[in-house]
C-alpha cells in the first residue's frame with residue numbers, strides 16, 4: 001500500500017526516517033517494569049517518576065527525533081483493533097504488535113506458561129502485567145534484532161499500570177480509541193473465524209442494525225474466507241457469549257480508565273466506526289491525515 005501524509009503530527013511521524021529508538025525501548029520496558037531483577041520493590045510513582053525515569057527518558061527522547069510511529073490502539077473486544085492496526089501497519093511499514101496474539105502464540109507453544117495462560121484466557125480474564133510485559137519485551141527484542149523500528153500496539157496497555165509503565169519508557173505519539181455501537185460488539189466477536197492453516201482473520205457475522213428513534217442504522221457486511229480457507233476455520237476458545245461478556249465487563253473496569261490516562265495527556269484520538277471496512281477505512285485515514293493511494297486506485301479500477 002502506498003501512503004501519502006497530509007500534514008498531521010501523527011502522519012509527520014509516520015513518514016520520517018527511521019532512527020534507533022526500538023532497541024532502547026525493548027530494553028527499557030523490561031528494565032523499568034516492576035518485575036525486572038533490578039527493581040525488587042516497585043512503586044510506579046517512585047520508580048518511574050523519581051528513580052529510573054528522568055535519566056533514561058532523557059536519552060530516549062533525544063534519540064526519538066525522526067523515528068517511526070509509536071501508536072496504540074484501544075477499544076473493546078470485537079471493535080476491530082486488529083483489522084485496522086494491521087492495515088495501518090502495512091501502510092506505514094511498522095510492525096503491528098498484538099499482545100493477544102503473543103498470548104495465543106505462547107498458548108500454542110505448550111511452553112511452561114501455557115496451562116496457566118489457558119485458564120486465564122478462557123475465563124476472559126487479564127493475564128498478569130508481569131507475564132504480558134515479559135511477552136512484549138521478548139517480541140520487541142526479536143523485532144530489534146531484525147531491524148524493526150516503531151510499532152502499532154494492539155491490546156497493550158490494558159490497565160492504567162501498564163500505561164504508566166509504557167509512558168515511563170517511551171513517547172507514545174498517538175492513541176486511537178476505536179468505538180463501535182455496543183449491540184455490534186458481541187455479534188462481531190461471536191462471528192470471528194480464523195483459518196487454522198494461514199492464520200487469516202474472517203468474520204461470518206452480518207450486522208444490520210435498523211435506524212430507530214433518530215439513531216441511524218448500521219450495516220457491516222460479513223468478511224467471508226476465500227474458498228481455500230473455508231473448510232479450515234476455527235473459532236477462538238474465548239469467543240463464546242459468556243466469555244465475551246466477561247471480557248467486555250473487564251474492559252469497562254480495567255481498560256476504560258486507560259482512555260482517560262491518554263485523554264488528559266492530549267494523545268487520544270476518538271474514532272467512531274461508521275460501519276464496516278469499506279466505510280470506516282477511508283474515514284480513519286482521513287482522521288489520521290493519511291491517504292492510501294493503492295486502495296484508492298483499486299477502488300477506482
Ligand SMILES: Nc1ncnc2c1ncn2[C@@H]1O[C@H](COP(=O)(O)OP(=O)(O)O)[C@@H](O)[C@H]1O
Pocket residue numbers: 076077078099100101103120121124125126127128129132154155156157158159162238247
Ligand atoms: N495487555 C494485556 N494485559 C493482560 N492480558 C492481556 C493483554 N493483552 C492480551 N491479554 C490476554 O489475551 C486475551 C486476548 O486478547 P485480545 O486478542 O487482545 O482480545 P480482545 O478481542 O478481547 O481485544 C485477553 O482476554 C487477555 O486474557
